[in-house]
Structures are given as structure tokens and as C-alpha cells.
Amino acid sequence: MKLIKNEKKKKADEPRPNLTERIYQQLKQDIFTFRLLPGDRFSENEIAERVEASRTPVREALTRLQREGFVDVSFRSGWQVKPFDFKQFEQLYDVRIVLELAAVKKLCEMEPGPNLEDLKRIWLVPTEDRLEDGPTVCALDERFHEQLIEATGNMEMARIHHDITERLRIVRRIDFTQKLRIQATYDEHAKILRTIIERRTEDVKSYLKTHIEASKAEVRKITLHMLYEAKHQQSEN
Template identity: 55%
Template structure:
């Protein structure tokens, strides 16, 4: 079935997801310009769903548009990223406290994390994209396991908005090794129901990631695209 035969809403959703994936995979980086016509040709759709997708991404803060120059990926806003990281820390610390004091809603979720993060060094993954996805899953699972659906929803929104920056962390082998070690310590503290220790470890872990964000330059993003 050709894409054009699908309802427009589905087409716009497909274009939206493709463009967002392009940003998360560094195919599009801050400052890159986008052409409605080029996107439509590349994805085999008309300009209407392309425009709908672009406006949706603009409303979410990923893109901007100017009358003379058209659409472009917004520059990194480190002030906004700091705020998002602060919100992330608040949500995750609250979730960890509840998780450690009241237990998980579903114990199998923590079992799943153990199978990924409490493994010998020889069994660790090294692919940046895979580790980046598993890192998101680790933090999202801790929040979800605490049982507050609204906190989980807001946390996932934050995750999507900082995804590009977080995944740059895993283009370096030392950061992958550090993530495995730090996740293992956090998870063990949760399993042992030690809220203070778990929160201390988690905050240090996220603060380190936040520090790494400050080292990112446009050159770093272009290097990741290669």
C-alpha cells in the first residue's frame, strides 16, 4: 500500500515520527534547514501532511520557522535543558523514594532491569543506540514501577525532549561503562529498599549526565552524524 492512500492524519504522524527519529539519530542537527518539498519527495507524501508534522514539531520545541529562511532545527538551549534535567531529577527522586518504601507495582519490571544491568562486563552491550534506548528504559521503568501514571507521563515527555543530548553520551565507551556501573548500584539500592542511598546515587548519576551536556558543541553533533 502506498503511503498516499492512507488517511492524512496517519501520513502526518508518519512524517512526524520520521523527522523526530532523524533528529534523535543525528541525521538532522541544530541549524539544519528543512524544505517541505524535499521532505515530501523523500517520504513520498504531499506537502499537507509534511506541513502538519512540521508545525507539530515546532509546537513541541524542536523546530522553528522564519518567513525568509523557512524551517530549521532549533539551536540547543542549555538553559531549557538545565530546567528539563532539574525536572527529571525531581520526578525520579520522588519515584525512587516511593519505590523503596512501598515496593513496585509490578515486581517483574525490576526483574527485567536486573537482566539488563546486573550482568558481567563481558555481556554488556557496546552499541551506542542500543545502550541509549536501554538507558531510557531503565529510568522510565523506575518511574513507572512506582505507580504514579501522571508522573510517568510527564517523565516520558521530558525524556523525549532531552533524547538527542542523552544519546550523545553513549558515543563514548567510557560513558557506556560508567552507565552500566552506576545503574547497577542504583538498582541494587532499590532492591535492598535503601531510599536514601538510591536517591543519592541516582542524583549523582543524572548530575554527571547534566555536566556532560554542557560539553556538547555543534561540532560534537556533526561528528555524531558521521
């Protein structure tokens, strides 16, 4: 009991910006892992009790998630995890494709060529050295696409791309629950890298678009299945 009291005191003494950030990260993770399902409703009081904090940092964290498009608020019914909007996801994928096609075109034309050594060390490896942990490969996949944009030197493009990546993460990570998709990601990333190095602009644009379109189609299919499974499991608990 003394340990619990000390822990609560420690949380109460936590500076509010740090507390807000911790609650924000916890809620975002709950959404990404379907502990909070799309469509779920909850109150600020419920969250405050769960994270052992006052309503103020909870509201600040939820407002940040609302700006990022993960939750909505209603005067009458409180907060809600936004239901999946597949039309919006498809639009985000379309913008992502435009940005990345422009990036690889520039990378193929740059003088001197871009520095892709970090990406080569991760993706141009023997089959036996490939990672198999889904969340780890998912994070590396995000960085692969972000680093392609960053390698162009256009930081405004990188900022926009990062925002799109954040908004797509909830569905993209589901793509990496399947071993075959993990292996396909290695194969396709290696192909894209080699083609950039060889400065084959039209080929790399074709490979990249096919790569993203395949992920886009697979994510939608897996997400529908995963949501059904998550809701079924929740109803049994």
C-alpha cells in the first residue's frame, strides 16, 4: 500500500508538460494497438482515473489527438476514437505516392548522388540476416520511406510526408502482422534502392508506386479482419 501511495505521489509531482506527453503517448499507443477500438466512446474522467491524473492534462492530450485526427469530441457524448475512414486513408496514400515519386526522381538526378549508406546497411542484407519482428520492421519501413524524402534535402517535403506517415501508422502497422508481407518489404525495398543507385528513374518510380499500392490494398484487407477479431475478443472479456 505504501508503494502505491508513493507511486501516486510521484505521478502527482510530475511536471504537467511531461504528464500530458505521457498520457498522449499512452492513448496513442492504445489506439494503435486496438486497446481503444475505432468507435469506442469514453469520458475524460474515465481516462483520468485510468492514468491517475487530473482532467487537465488528459484534456490537453486528447485535444492534441483530436488535432491529429485520431479522436473526436461531442458536447453530449464525450470523446470517441474516430472510426476508420478508408476514403481518407486512400487519399493520404495518394498524396504519399506523389511525394515519394517526386523524391526518387530527384534522387536519381542528384549530383553528387544521395547518401543511402544507412538504408543499404538495413535493407541490402542476406536473407538469413533479415529481421522478422513485425513492429521492428514496421518502424524500419517508416524510416525507409522518410529517409528517401530526407535524402533529397527538401525538409518541407519531409515534414509533410512525416505528418502523413503518422496518420497512416494505425493501418500500416497491421501490414506487418504477416510474415510474407515482411519478406516482400525487404525484397521491394532492396529493389528500389538498387534502382536508385543505378539512376533508372522510370523503373524506380514504377517499382515504388507498385510497392505502395500493394501495401495500400493489403492494409485495407487485413484491417477489416483485425477489427473483427479485436471486437470479438473484447466482447468475450
